Amino acid sequence: MMLAQDLVQSGPMVGYSSMKEALLWVQTTKAAEVHFEYFDKENPKKRFKTEKYTTEKNLGYVAKLVADEIQPGKKYMYEVFVNGRRIKRDYPMEFQAQTLWQWRTDPPEVNFAVGSCNYVNEKEVDRPGRPYGSEYEIFTSIHKKDPDFMLWLGDNTYLREVDWDSRKGFLHRYTHTRSLPELQPLLASTHHYAIWDDHDFGPNNSNGSYAMKDTASEIFKLFWGNPNYDVIKKGGITGHFQWADLEFFLLDNRYYRTANNNYTGERQMLGKEQIDWLINALASSRSPFKFIAIGGQFISSEAMYENHALFQKERNYIIQKIREARIEGVIFLDGDRHHTGLSKMQESDRVYPLYDLTCSSLTAGAHKNKEELNVYKLQETLVGVHNFGILNVSGPRKDRVLTMKIFDKDGKELWTKAIKAQDLRYRSRRR
Template structure:
């Protein structure tokens, strides 16, 4: 009789675990990290009560819980909860509970708080992944023919490199014709991409930050005239975990975050953008308000490397497709302001182009070189564009296959060095380059 009751209890426990698993649509995902709080994200399959339990890996007996939140269909069944009892420089394990039942995963669920190094030690080594252009196939909504997305195991390769966080550089999902004319369509597409099985382990233990480009904003080449741009902003903020959005109070997704001694400026190249075909007035990609905020923020930064993330290429000298050279007056305004303010340590990061390339621009010996690292594509179709007319490109850095970047900043506080590695879908190195912070200063 005891064996029978034990068997029933085991079956009930097993069923409850399976039921809890079935209530999770995608995630959990780790969002921003600070010294005192970390964002945790998850999406359920239907209305459910969600919370997280977390604990220091070195002290598992002391456990903390986030607030509880009931997911709603109106908001895509998404929950964004803050772990607000963390201490600086700690690594944590966490658990997800849905309707009171723990969700099991066969991969780690971990996060870290940022280190309090100021006035104490040199800044810690920082490693982060970059990439853009993630297309996940869905046959009934895709164009007929060969699937456009492939090599989804690239996300497992990124995870194996163990970055502290990943910075997504736009086109992080691809809205289709059936998606971009309704809020329902936006929710479906973001949900479908976020639910990719190969992506889940990376989401669970690597912190994530993001900007957008046209395909996760609206139709191809979408601009400020897009009627649902406020819906686009709403859904983007719902599915990503940046610490700030719309810092210029204009409605877009402009943001900022800091990791160790590095500053990241997240720009919006869509919400304020003039149509590619409109030449009747002032042409803008970023808009004066956003650029002026950026220059002021850069001027306030003491970071040895100031990473500016933009959806499209900034330094390509050839005006083609949607790069910044197609907005020459505004491009000149931005670059002139950076020089005029004598801002040091600038590195542009962008995607969009479905190939990878590093550009280097130095107007004279009196200024340091500006770098623009384009990193694309993760899973969307790739190409072998050679950027023939781009006078700034470094020929040896052109990559025409699925790839991602791992950027590592290391060394003493006054001698920081940035190492860039571009890797293929399997994590094999394609090229590497070191840039010293000292070489990005005015003489």
């Protein structure tokens, strides 16, 4: 007889959170009826249920259901039921509703994890030789930090040659990665948001010419729990979310991209429609820190590999528009490079510095890259081992402070840096 636990392939996972609803995700091993039950940790006798959903093979046996009977600021425990049978886990399954703080208190303290480049080995289809993925215990270390949410910065799975040209290949690769045992406790009690880069979009260095890009979008949306996608209605995964007084702008650096070596016409990584949306959204924001998440490095001056310096005209245009609109508090977050480092660019003393945190890699092969051609790098922040970041924002509403900390696979702190929101304002607005 099949045990109830055997009905689950991966998850459950907690997706986005708002004040009124949160997304719950799970993948079954075969077609099955799924629902979640949840309750306020302070009032466990009053239980709520999501709708029921029957998973389908063509949709990866994935269920995405909304818990919409929640109240601001409350923390909830939940259970997942498959074919009416409760799935037991030996780790917490929890989520939270965001806090209603506006007009009442200072915004709450926020802790979130960042990371990119997660390679899970599959010997049958991997390249011969030394395995490329390792040290999966890093996810246990992230889980122990107990972040409010995790923002995955691309290459969250690595599609292989056998996956690129079929929908079945996409479903297999995403399923294989999501099923990693070490990942399950982190999925179950931390909210998750994501963008992509080339390896979870398609082949290495892939771009807008990729024939399967709409399939890539479909499967990405199936396996992640962002509150929105394709906000510019042009395809792809561009999106946005807010946590407390912080805003996150999730960019798509693949769907509209010109090939890296195509110089025959106008070149773009993001495209004008996405950039126009970004600048307009940034200009509308009152957040003290405006986090722009993008798959590849933005600030680095190294015109190599796949960073935005290869698309210099577009990068300069974005910086120009940020400055023209006097948008304050911008922080770039990205991955891709298989090492971590912080870049800082300040064109003159009339403008505040733009920071770019590159955080890579989680489990894929790490490199001790010195970024010799990046004039904006902060040398002391370069890390060439598997690592992740925990970003903390705290303090009163008008004096928020961002503290970045980078940890190795065992959770040992490698470096820390604090950035005051007031230092990311234009001179006339600073104290």
